[in-house]
Amino acid sequence: MMQKYRLLFSIFFLxxxxxxxxxxxxxxxxxxxxxxxYLYPKDLEGVVSKNTHGNDSLSVxxxxxxxxxxxxxxxxxxxxxxxxxxxxxxxxxxNYKKSLIRFQYEQELIKQKLDTVVSGREIKAFYxxxxxxxxxxxxxxxxxxxxxxxxxxxxxxxxxLFTSRNMRDQxxxxxxxxxxxxxxxxxxxxxxxxxxxxxxxxxxxxxxxNYDNLNRIFQISENNTLYLIILRDSKFRDSLSPLGFEKENxxxxxxxxxxxxxxxxxxxxxFNEAQxxxxxxxxxx
Numbered sequence: 001m002m003q004k005y006r007l008l009f010s011i012f013f014l015x016x017x018x019x020x021x022x023x024x025x026x027x028x029x030x031x032x033x034x035x036x037x038y039l040y041p042k043d044l045e046g047v048v049s050k051n052t053h054g055n056d057s058l059s060v061x062x063x064x065x066x067x068x069x070x071x072x073x074x075x076x077x078x079x080x081x082x083x084x085x086x087x088x089x090x091x092x093x094x095n096y097k098k099s100l101i102r103f104q105y106e107q108e109l110i111k112q113k114l115d116t117v118v119s120g121r122e123i124k125a126f127y128x129x130x131x132x133x134x135x136x137x138x139x140x141x142x143x144x145x146x147x148x149x150x151x152x153x154x155x156x157x158x159x160x161l162f163t164s165r166n167m168r169d170q171x172x173x174x175x176x177x178x179x180x181x182x183x184x185x186x187x188x189x190x191x192x193x194x195x196x197x198x199x200x201x202x203x204x205x206x207x208x209x210n211y212d213n214l215n216r217i218f219q220i221s222e223n224n225t226l227y228l229i230i231l232r233d234s235k236f237r238d239s240l241s242p243l244g245f246e247k248e249n250x251x252x253x254x255x256x257x258x259x260x261x262x263x264x265x266x267x268x269x270x271f272n273e274a275q276x277x278x279x280x281x282x283x284x285x
Contacts, residue, residue, distance in 0.1 A: 032065050034072030039065065106263055113262055118251045126250050127243050134241040139211055140191045142232040145201055146177055146184040150224045153180070159217055162186075162228055188232070191245040201227045211236065 030038040047064045127134065146162065148155070154176075161173035170186065177184040183200065197203040206218050211234040220227040235242060274280050 032069060034069050035076050037072050039068050043068075106266075109266055110259055110262065114255070114258060116255065118254050122254060123247055123250045124243065126254055127246060131240055134246055136235055136237050136239055136241045138237050139194055139208060140235050140241070140245060141194060141197065141203075141211065142188060142191055142234070143197060143203075144186050144188055144230045144232060146181050146186075146228040147201060148181055148226045148228070150221065150226050152226065155226065155228075159219075159228060162217060162230065163215070191233075191235070191242060201229060203229070206231075208236075 028040045028042065030040055031044075032039040044061065044064060047060060144162070146158065148158075152158075158173065158176060161169045161176070164170065164173075174186060177186070194203050194208075202220055202222055205220050205222075206229065210218070211231060214231050214233065216230065218227075218229040218231070220229065
């Protein structure tokens with residue numbers, strides 16, 4: 001099979017050479033066939049990048065041909081088993097074309113005209129006016145944690161340093177962590193969903209009923225690893241999500257509102273201009 005693709009690969013590049021010499025050459029040999037459809041070397045122009053060589057090029061060509069064959073089989077199967085309404089298909093294509101052109105125009109308008117600066121005051125005002133929309137669906141936590149090998153030295157000392165607010169103790173703890181911990185976070189001020197934390201350490205072993213036990217150490221042993229975890233703050237499901245946790249979300253909501261307002265304003269302006277210039281008319285029957 002690979003020998004066959006190597007032959008096709010040679011034909012492909014030979015065909016490209018013919019095409020480059022004479023773009024109107026009608027003697028091109030096909031490189032694949034599916035039912036009454038043919039794939040020619042010119043159809044593969046641009047498939048292989050200039051920086052791709054040897055077997056990598058062969059693999060790219062093979063993948064393209066395989067995909068083309070599969071697409072032709074599925075297209076043939078669909079055409080054989082569906083009563084095709086050409087008028088319906090044409091209408092759908094026209095509608096899609098119109099939607100695509102309009103979408104491109106709207107995106108260009110947004111790119112040129114949209115004010116993307118959202119102030120902290122706007123974010124706070126939006127948050128205050130829409131608090132019912134910012135109820136948590138699941139708990140969020142601020143945590144500090146240290147991941148250690150089970151045989152790490154001086155764990156009791158580490159636990160004392162971990163709960164200390166003394167800057168010297170924190171410096172000592174940080175030096176220890178750099179030496180013995182593959183991953184740690186000592187003073188994280190970012191809110192996290194518990195499923196995000198589960199990817200780092202087994203937060204589920206603490207249990208949601210303990211999420212309000214703040215500033216104490218939870219010690220978990222698992223797979224020759226020791227986890228020291230402190231919950232710094234917590235918010236439970238159905239409680240109000242903190243503003244800091246929602247800032248980016250609110251910014252995006254405000255920008256989406258601006259986009260809609262910009263598009264609606266443009267539509268109204270364009271329509272009014274068309275009316276003013278007598279470009280629109282409804283004929284009486």
